[in-house]
Amino acid sequence: MNIQEMKATISKFRRADLSVIKDEKLRAKGQKLQGKEKGFTLLELLVVITLIAILATGALIAYEDVGASAEAASAGNTAATIDRAIRTYRAVENVYPNQWDNLLDADGDRLTFDSSAMTTYLAAWNPSTVTSAGSAIIDMMEESGIEELQVVNAGGEPTGDQAPNRFHNESSGDAAEVEIEDGDLPTAFAVVPNDNCQGTNAAAAIGTYPNAAFDTTVQVSGNNLQNQYGDALEGDECHVLIALGFGGDAAASTTFSNVAIAQSPTYVRNTGDEDTEVNPEIHYSRYIGLFQAGEYNLDDDAMEWNDTLRLIAIVSTDGKNIDQLVSEAQQ
Incomplete structure (x- = not known):
């Protein structure tokens, strides 16, 4: 990781919502680091990277079933639409x-x-x-x-x-x-x-x-x-x-x-x-x-x-x- 990537990572961390972290001590540590204006020590950088990894994992868990749900929602809407269309055709044409x-x-x-x-x-x-x-x-x-x-x-x-x-x-x-x-x-x-x-x-x-x-x-x-x-x-x-x-x-x-x-x-x-x-x-x-x-x-x-x-x-x-x-x- 070069210096620019580190700066970008730290900037992203300072904007992150840490409320998804369940561990109170770790969350408090992260919030303290977010408010720190000067540079981080090496240990603090490791903590930041760990926190970002936790946030990324939480996002993946939250969205892992979105594709399946979207498929099912689309299918339910389509089935209802075609059912209605066939019944309407039957009502109008009598066949x-x-x-x-x-x-x-x-x-x-x-x-x-x-x-x-x-x-x-x-x-x-x-x-x-x-x-x-x-x-x-x-x-x-x-x-x-x-x-x-x-x-x-x-x-x-x-x-x-x-x-x-x-x-x-x-x-x-x-x-x-x-x-x-x-x-x-x-x-x-x-x-x-x-x-x-x-x-x-x-x-x-x-x-x-x-x-x-x-x-x-x-x-x-x-x-x-x-x-x-x-x-x-x-x-x-x-x-x-x-x-x-x-x-x-x-x-x-x-x-x-x-x-x-x-x-x-x-x-x-x-x-x-x-x-x-x-x-x-x-x-x-x-x-x-x-x-x-x-x-x-x-x-x-x-x-x-x-x-x-x-x-x-x-x-x-x-x-x-x-x-x-x-x-x-x-x-």
Whole structure:
């Protein structure tokens, strides 16, 4: 440290707020040194440098979580905005945007580029195993205005400069459209699991609805996963809750509406942990709509399909709803 740097350090020290130092004796020593007009002895300089190091450490501790909080705050605001935009579009046009991303590939398997966090609340369900269920889903989606689903081809994976968020788009990825309006369905849908749907009669109505997430370490009790997204989905009920990604084509399909949705926002979660991070450079990271398709009435042993899909919530790629994201922003 040269003489100029020492002078600058001493000047900075004399302007510093020493109230963050908890040790009363050390704080008093620092305040005494701050008021000293003449030069410091070598020992005093060492004390000054020590005090500055303490102040710097305190600043780092105070701001270390600012980035994570800012991400969560931005995500909470974005989720609320896109939720409001979709509901407004639905209210005006009487339909939902007509193109969504299916979150499983053409074989009905997990996407090769999903984040680990995405597997903690989703599983696969094939309604086509029961004719009545498949027909109900087709009718429901058509009535809801969802005419096409973008599905990535089996085992497809972004390469080179392909963006994972655009990989469902035919012009830039390895994908195809499933034409719901022509009576077609994808091999399987991503759904939120529920272990109330395992009875014999329920299986006869909806097929093998999953009772566990892809990540089998996640505990599913009743429909606790579903209930966290909507209090109306009560713990002792069997609901079919379908997850669809609000991708680039979804926003584009609203272009000519008076309430067009300008874009499909991206979700980013930087944690440094591959089990929890969501990185748009390597992961699918769109926001996701959770739609209730119907309820199996356990008392009457009967399936009650909706006339149209009902949007329960917009969640981030790692399954957090607006309340959870806002809560994270305050931590």
